[in-house]
Amino acid sequence: MTTTVNLSRIHFPVTTLGPGRRIGIWFQGCSIRCPGCISMDTWTHGRGTTTIAEVVDAISPWLSTADGITVSGGEPFDQREALFELLARLRALTAADILVFTGYPWITISEAISSRPPLIDAIVTEPFDIDERQTLALRGSDNQQLHMMTPLGRARFESFDRTIDESDRSFDVMFDENGDVWLAGIPARGDFRRLRNILEDGGSTLGISEDKRFPSH
Ligand code: SF4
Numbered sequence: 208m209t210t211t212v213n214l215s216r217i218h219f220p221v222t223t224l225g226p227g228r229r230i231g232i233w234f235q236g237c238s239i240r241c242p243g244c245i246s247m248d249t250w251t252h253g254r255g256t257t258t259i260a261e262v263v264d265a266i267s268p269w270l271s272t273a274d275g276i277t278v279s280g281g282e283p284f285d286q287r288e289a290l291f292e293l294l295a296r297l298r299a300l301t302a303a304d305i306l307v308f309t310g311y312p313w314i315t316i317s318e319a320i321s322s323r324p325p326l327i328d329a330i331v332t333e334p335f336d337i338d339e340r341q342t343l344a345l346r347g348s349d350n351q352q353l354h355m356m357t358p359l360g361r362a363r364f365e366s367f368d369r370t371i372d373e374s375d376r377s378f379d380v381m382f383d384e385n386g387d388v389w390l391a392g393i394p395a396r397g398d399f400r401r402l403r404n405i406l407e408d409g410g411s412t413l414g415i416s417e418d419k420r421f422p423s424h
Pocket residue numbers: 237238239240241242244245246247249280281282309310311334335
């Protein structure tokens with residue numbers, strides 16, 4: 208049987224979500240729905256349906272040159288069987304490190320991770336909290352936790368266990384075939400709205416997928 212998975216997008220290279228040139232995999236569907244999320248376009252479940260085999264085929268040409276794989280969303284653990292099957296397939300194909308972002312608290316997912324072979328090298332847990340400060344690398348709010356799960360994870364991610372600096376203030380810019388532009392990275396509060404205002408002042412338009420019910424801090 209071919210396992211299905213709902214994805215928002217895949218991209219290579221991504222350079223702002225972990226060390227090196229990385230394959231980015233964004234899951235589609237999030238039941239956590241943090242107030243202030245910047246990725247509301249990934250909340251709806253049931254879109255972007257594909258199969259694990261098709262995803263692996265699409266990613267395979269990048270595996271020989273990728274330093275790592277970053278899985279984000281959406282919420283990867285809302286499709287946890289597909290997530291672990293995909294990670295197992297990728298683990299068998301590459302020595303690249305695997306980083307996962309989840310909005311679930313560590314306490315609710317740690318058993319699911321530790322009861323399986325070590326497929327995740329590092330994981331950022333806990334829901335985004337717009338009322339928290341944002342001073343830590345790889346994290347959108349300071350309640351989020353970076354867990355290094357393997358020796359490879361410690362080697363690759365120990366240097367991210369720090370406060371943010373200027374090197375963290377960057378985005379990857381991706382262009383779709385239909386002309387849409389996507390940004391990847393961890394923005395500071397209000398970055399997307401500032402960018403939208405700058406572009407609009409210059410006569411361009413930018414749609415942002417940020418939760419507009421909450422003001423940027
Ligand atoms: S920040 Fe992540 S976990 Fe929270 S609503 Fe957005 S996609 Fe879901």
